[in-house]
Amino acid sequence: MANAELRREIDRALDNNTLRGALGKFAREYPVARDKAYTGYDFEALREQVKEYKSYSRDHLDEVVDEFERKMVLRGVKVFRAPDGNAANEYVKKVAAANNVKKVIKSKSMASEEIFMNEALREAGMEVQETDLGEFIIALNDEHPSHMVLPAIHLTKEQVADLFTDYTNSKNAPVIAELVKTARSVMRAKFLEADMGISGANIAVAETGTLVMISNEGNARLTSTLPRVHIYIVGLEKFIKNFREISPILKTLPRNGTGQNITTYVSMFSGPTEAYLTDEEKGPKEFHVIILDNGRRALSKNEDFREMFQCVRCAACLNVCPAFQFLGGHVFGGHAYTGGIGTLLTAFLTSKERGRDIQNLCLQCGRCSEVCAGKLDIHGMILKLRNNYGDEGMPFVHKFILDVVSNRRLFHSMLRVASVGQLPVSRGKPTIRHLPLFLSGMTEGRSLPTIAPRPFRDIFPQIAQNVSAPKGVAALYTGCLLDFVYPGIAESVVKTLNQAGYRVALPETQSCCGAPANYMGDRQNARKAAELNIRGLEAEKYDYIVSACPTCTHALREYPELLGTGDKDKDKDLVARAETLAAKTFDFSKLLHMLGGVPGSGNGAPLRVTYHDSCHMKRTMRVFEEQREIISGQTGVELVEMKDCDQCCGFAGSYSIKYPEVSGPILEMKINNILATGAEAVLVDCPGCMMQIRGGLDARDIGIPVKHTAELLAERN
Amino acid sequence: MEKNGLYEQFAARVAAVNAECYRAADTKEMLALITAALEKRQAAKVAVFPSPLITEAGLPDALAQSGYEVFIDDLRRKIPQATVGITETQWGIAELGTMAQYAPEVDNRLCSTLVDTHIALLKHSAILPELDDALAAIASGGALPNYVGFITGPSRSSDIERVLTVGVHGPKELVIIVVDEGGR
Numbered sequence: 001m002a003n004a005e006l007r008r009e010i011d012r013a014l015d016n017n018t019l020r021g022a023l024g025k026f027a028r029e030y031p032v033a034r035d036k037a038y039t040g041y042d043f044e045a046l047r048e049q050v051k052e053y054k055s056y057s058r059d060h061l062d063e064v065v066d067e068f069e070r071k072m073v074l075r076g077v078k079v080f081r082a083p084d085g086n087a088a089n090e091y092v093k094k095v096a097a098a099n100n101v102k103k104v105i106k107s108k109s110m111a112s113e114e115i116f117m118n119e120a121l122r123e124a125g126m127e128v129q130e131t132d133l134g135e136f137i138i139a140l141n142d143e144h145p146s147h148m149v150l151p152a153i154h155l156t157k158e159q160v161a162d163l164f165t166d167y168t169n170s171k172n173a174p175v176i177a178e179l180v181k182t183a184r185s186v187m188r189a190k191f192l193e194a195d196m197g198i199s200g201a202n203i204a205v206a207e208t209g210t211l212v213m214i215s216n217e218g219n220a221r222l223t224s225t226l227p228r229v230h231i232y233i234v235g236l237e238k239f240i241k242n243f244r245e246i247s248p249i250l251k252t253l254p255r256n257g258t259g260q261n262i263t264t265y266v267s268m269f270s271g272p273t274e275a276y277l278t279d280e281e282k283g284p285k286e287f288h289v290i291i292l293d294n295g296r297r298a299l300s301k302n303e304d305f306r307e308m309f310q311c312v313r314c315a316a317c318l319n320v321c322p323a324f325q326f327l328g329g330h331v332f333g334g335h336a337y338t339g340g341i342g343t344l345l346t347a348f349l350t351s352k353e354r355g356r357d358i359q360n361l362c363l364q365c366g367r368c369s370e371v372c373a374g375k376l377d378i379h380g381m382i383l384k385l386r387n388n389y390g391d392e393g394m395p396f397v398h399k400f401i402l403d404v405v406s407n408r409r410l411f412h413s414m415l416r417v418a419s420v421g422q423l424p425v426s427r428g429k430p431t432i433r434h435l436p437l438f439l440s441g442m443t444e445g446r447s448l449p450t451i452a453p454r455p456f457r458d459i460f461p462q463i464a465q466n467v468s469a470p471k472g473v474a475a476l477y478t479g480c481l482l483d484f485v486y487p488g489i490a491e492s493v494v495k496t497l498n499q500a501g502y503r504v505a506l507p508e509t510q511s512c513c514g515a516p517a518n519y520m521g522d523r524q525n526a527r528k529a530a531e532l533n534i535r536g537l538e539a540e541k542y543d544y545i546v547s548a549c550p551t552c553t554h555a556l557r558e559y560p561e562l563l564g565t566g567d568k569d570k571d572k573d574l575v576a577r578a579e580t581l582a583a584k585t586f587d588f589s590k591l592l593h594m595l596g597g598v599p600g601s602g603n604g605a606p607l608r609v610t611y612h613d614s615c616h617m618k619r620t621m622r623v624f625e626e627q628r629e630i631i632s633g634q635t636g637v638e639l640v641e642m643k644d645c646d647q648c649c650g651f652a653g654s655y656s657i658k659y660p661e662v663s664g665p666i667l668e669m670k671i672n673n674i675l676a677t678g679a680e681a682v683l684v685d686c687p688g689c690m691m692q693i694r695g696g697l698d699a700r701d702i703g704i705p706v707k708h709t710a711e712l713l714a715e716r717n
Numbered sequence: 718m719e720k721n722g723l724y725e726q727f728a729a730r731v732a733a734v735n736a737e738c739y740r741a742a743d744t745k746e747m748l749a750l751i752t753a754a755l756e757k758r759q760a761a762k763v764a765v766f767p768s769p770l771i772t773e774a775g776l777p778d779a780l781a782q783s784g785y786e787v788f789i790d791d792l793r794r795k796i797p798q799a800t801v802g803i804t805e806t807q808w809g810i811a812e813l814g815t816m817a818q819y820a821p822e823v824d825n826r827l828c829s830t831l832v833d834t835h836i837a838l839l840k841h842s843a844i845l846p847e848l849d850d851a852l853a854a855i856a857s858g859g860a861l862p863n864y865v866g867f868i869t870g871p872s873r874s875s876d877i878e879r880v881l882t883v884g885v886h887g888p889k890e891l892v893i894i895v896v897d898e899g900g901r
Contacts, residue, residue, distance in 0.1 A: 022879060155877075176880050188797075191831075216874060217885040218872035243861075244853070246852065262848075264870050264873055265869075268865040269864060273864045274821055274822050
């Protein structure tokens with residue numbers, strides 16, 4: 001079973017301290033270097049340009065590719081359009097045979113990795129040498145790249161020294177500068193001997209018929225300078241129309257990739273450059289360009305995924321991904337493409353099956369989309385991919401759980417039964433290791449809360465709401481966690497909104513928001529949940545719908561889109577009601593801020609707090625200042641920001657259940673960042689984050705309470 | 718921006734990418750700076766790609782007279798022996814410390830790539846403020862030369878343990894000499 005194999009890969013990656021050390025170090029240093037490189041530049045404006053230019057070419061693919069080909073052919077370049085990898089490899093073999101090529105040198109080309117070109121050429125009897133240092137190293141270790149920009153990031157200098165010792169038959173010390181010297185001298189001979197060069201390209205410009213290559217080591221320049229025959233391979237997604245359009249790509253790709261203002265070399269080829277055809281004779285080289293389709297043209301027309309054409313392959317999405325940081329690209333990737341964008345590329349270009357497995361590793365935290373140079377909604381597309389796979393069928397257990405969750409009465413009665421049946425407290429604290437249903441099978445390194453003895457729906461009728469001359473009525477959408485696990489948060493929401501002058505109603509027929517189903521790829525049950533809530537909440541009757549769970553809030557606000565993807569005609573009335581609901585739905589802190597905050601500034605007790613941003617609250621709903629203003633407005637409360645306050649806590653809904661081994665280390669980083677602040681309490685706006693962080697602190701016997709913003713306010717006012 | 722300010726910005730950016738930058742008031746000073754750079758590296762064999770600036774300055778002859786073995790042709794055979802290559806580049810970009818070279822000729826690329834030290838000559842008047850200025854300048858001549866290369870510092874890699882190492886397949890050192898024509 002593919003999933004079991006993926007699990008073994010995960011375990012191996014997590015046991016690999018080298019990988020975790022290297023990736024962890026990079027993950028810490030990268031954001032700093034990136035920020036520094038962008039000083040004085042407007043990243044948002046730049047990526048908007050990248051998006052505009054690259055999407056134009058995608059939507060006018062024939063126009064730009066034809067123009068490129070015309071310009072290239074006029075200068076004597078031979079252009080071949082390869083429908084798939086096999087055709088591309090056959091073309092290379094044909095050119096090699098016609099030119100009596102025995103030795104091939106390559107500078108980095110992901111497209112050639114995609115189509116197993118090295119293997120094909122070796123089978124045909126050629127010697128193929130990768131010249132990029134990282135690619136050279138992994139080739140010696142018989143591996144595929146673990147990172148799109150840093151292929152050998154998973155290996156130590158000691159391992160590299162051993163590989164070089166074996167290869168050169170002389171002792172190589174584990175000293176990086178010396179190892180680089182070895183590579184330089186080994187490769188120098190290869191460059192001089194090669195008959196043919198093969199390179200990838202970062203950009204293809206139609207207007208001028210130019211291929212642009214970005215590199216640091218100088219191998220790309222030598223590969224394209226020395227051999228008498230050269231083949232470039234470029235995917236259909238690399239095209240832009242006008243020469244000046246390379247500007248925003250040159251400004252973002254190196255900054256996003258490695259934190260460099262620009263790479264050491266940018267090479268632009270617009271025709272057959274001069275080469276030594278023999279030792280004496282100089283002349284224009286035999287110059288070929290392969291334009292690779294291999295599924296790309298279909299992708300350009302796929303409404304849900306065509307944004308992938310905007311990608312510039314900077315790998316920033318890998319560099320900021322919390323899961324990638326622990327797993328690396330051999331697990332979180334296919335044989336060529338890795339990480340967030342790599343998941344999508346793998347699914348569409350190399351292996352649908354591998355894509356099915358690795359899309360599960362995405363936490364949906366959204367950091368990738370935030371840094372993406374092409375302004376791709378990477379995590380959004382991964383969720384669509386997940387849903388598409390889900391539509392094709394899910395494992396039985398997941399399906400069963402999600403069927404139960406979307407059946408309000410069944411789910412709620414099972415939770416009630418579970419609350420009675422659960423084991424007594426552990427270590428004197430009200431926590432247990434296992435919860436039923438979708439909360440079951442949870443992780444080490446974290447304890448879990450009990451199900452509340454009385455759900456909030458039973459408590460609510462007893463709450464006296466003394467609001468004289470109410471300004472309006474807000475309907476509370478509790479969501480599963482507030483209703484059954486943290487009713488205290490819901491009580492605090494009611495109390496605080498009452499103080500702000502609003503009465504709170506609790507529509508009884510509300511049900512699970514559908515997010516668990518949606519994030520597990522079960523769009524059918526997600527739609528069912530949406531329908532139940534639209535009818536159950538009756539948003540038409542209220543001024544606002546308020547939720548104290550950002551994931552629920554986001555889910556409710558997304559109902560029009562979720563239902564819009566179904567049968568539009570049939571759901572017309574429902575979609576209209578979904579739009580009404582979506583427009584009135586706000587998260588607690590956002591709504592409170594809109595209503596002018598709490599009237600009081602609290603009891604003044606001194607308290608040092610730190611705040612954890614939930615992924616949905618920060619990146620999806622862009623609410624991060626409002627709650628800070630509210631919290632800091634409380635007299636005596638000192639807010640100390642933690643490092644990476646908006647980095648995912650690792651909960652990610654069902655993720656922490658499916659992949660506790662990945663979620664655990666992510667939680668550990670969060671705990672360490674919390675401890676470093678010296679805070680006496682951690683504030684959150686998300687009950688999922690609360691469960692995760694509280695569980696992590698508790699398992700480590702750390703007595704720092706985790707509170708919802710609503711709870712803090714209710715306690716002090 | 719002031720022309721002088723451009724040089725300062727360019728030089729600062731060059732220093733930040735592990736390269737050296739000098740300024741020569743005229744070609745005589747340029748020759749002196751080149752000789753000093755060669756002496757510092759104890760170079761004996763030097764590959765030169767003739768360009769207008771290099772030819773006008775009589776660089777190959779001057780180096781030969783100073784006792785250097787100068788390669789200007791048959792470079793496929795000879796360049797592996799040379800430790801230093803000297804070429805002229807066409808544009809400077811102050812924003813980045815980058816030079817743009819028009820190098821469709823194979824010897825030009827060999828002199829600037831397959832050597833330990835690349836000495837690049839750049840006219841002061843060719844320093845442009847920003848990347849976009851350089852792209853516009855490159856595109857303004859109609860069809861692009863078959864090869865245009867940007868060079869920013871010596872070759873580098875961080876492929877082993879993410880440690881920056883300078884001098885991989887291309888030059889280990891880059892020395893830029895910016896030449897004022899007709900005085901400053």
